[in-house]
């Protein structure tokens with residue numbers, strides 16, 4: 001295969017590792033509504049970042065700002081070391097070293113595959129352009145379809161042309177806005193695998209927007225979770241799922257249930273009993289919420305238990321059991337395919353061994369005990385007084 005000059009090499013070739021993309025204090029408002037607010041993000045060369053969050057959280061605004069389709073109100077954007085937007089400067093989209101791949105592929109219908117891919121290469125001499133088009137079409141395994149028109153291609157092939165077109169000018173960053181969402185389920189996984197393989201093979205720095213939690217976790221070197229225009233957490237997929245920074249991230253990235261709990265002398269207890277030990281919390285007496293994911297919750301039929309199976313959902317390989325606890329709160333538990341506890345079965349509920357659950361104080365995850373109260377006797381926060389405090393402070 002032809003050796004590519006990758007964006008990673010280009011960006012880092014100027015001595016050390018110049019980040020491919022840096023956002024600093026980036027904000028964009030639309031009248032009184034927040035598009036994005038105070039974004040801070042540094043993407044090293046070659047990294048594939050997935051951007052996820054609920055509808056309206058600012059994902060597309062972020063991409064549009066980086067692409068130059070919007071101007072920031074505040075903050076700056078650097079691409080491969082060059083400031084492309086700040087308070088004084090604004091570089092037009094066509095001058096930014098950014099490639100774009102949209103959900104609908106946005107190919108020119110009247111141009112062949114080769115001409116679509118050549119579109120952004122007008123600064124190259126004709127021979128160089130032809131060679132580069134051939135190179136990127138080979139990369140996405142579409143060399144044999146160079147003379148077809150977009151309507152003569154499948155959805156997956158169109159998506160590969162869009163990727164080839166974005167990669168052709170050797171951008172410093174490729175932005176992909178829900179690139180697989182218009183493909184049907186069966187095609188999506190294959191096109192996603194091919195796209196990610198191409199991005200990795202070429203060392204391309206990419207920011208991929210997705211609505212799909214599994215996609216965000218499985219594709220990205222890093223996952224950026226957004227909410228209401230701000231970044232809630234930017235971390236490895238494992239940490240985003242296993243050590244969510246906030247209540248929102250815990251509930252948005254996968255299924256999660258929350259139970260009021262207490263850490264007393266390093267022992268975490270809640271309605272279902274002892275959950276785990278919490279090393280380093282030996283002197284603590286703190287009310288927290290514990291985050292429990294369905295794969296961490298074990299069930300055992302137990303006629304003496306007040307907890308009852310309240311619903312059973314068959315998912316094929318696994319069966320999701322909903323359990324109503326004595327308090328009326330609900331926990332969910334994944335069970336293997338062959339396990340079905342009928343609705344109404346009394347069950348003992350426990351946490352699977354080895355689980356280190358996330359603890360929340362208010363809406364933030366805590367890993368160290370909160371400070372002790374001023375009299376030095378306890379760091380216990382009474383839920384009742386907190387609730388009253390909130391009521392009176394409103």
Ligand SMILES: Nc1ncnc2c1ncn2[C@@H]1O[C@H](COP(=O)(O)OP(=O)(O)OP(=O)(O)O)[C@@H](O)[C@H]1O
Pocket residue numbers: 030033034035036053054055056057058059060061062
């Ligand atoms: N041109 C605009 N005029 C006014 N408000 C806008 C405009 N563009 C975006 N917004 C607002 O900015 C916020 C962020 O929008 P954005 O499109 O970035 O969200 P998103 O996370 O991409 O959503 P989705 O997943 O639905 O595409 C939303 O509240 C949206 O209503």
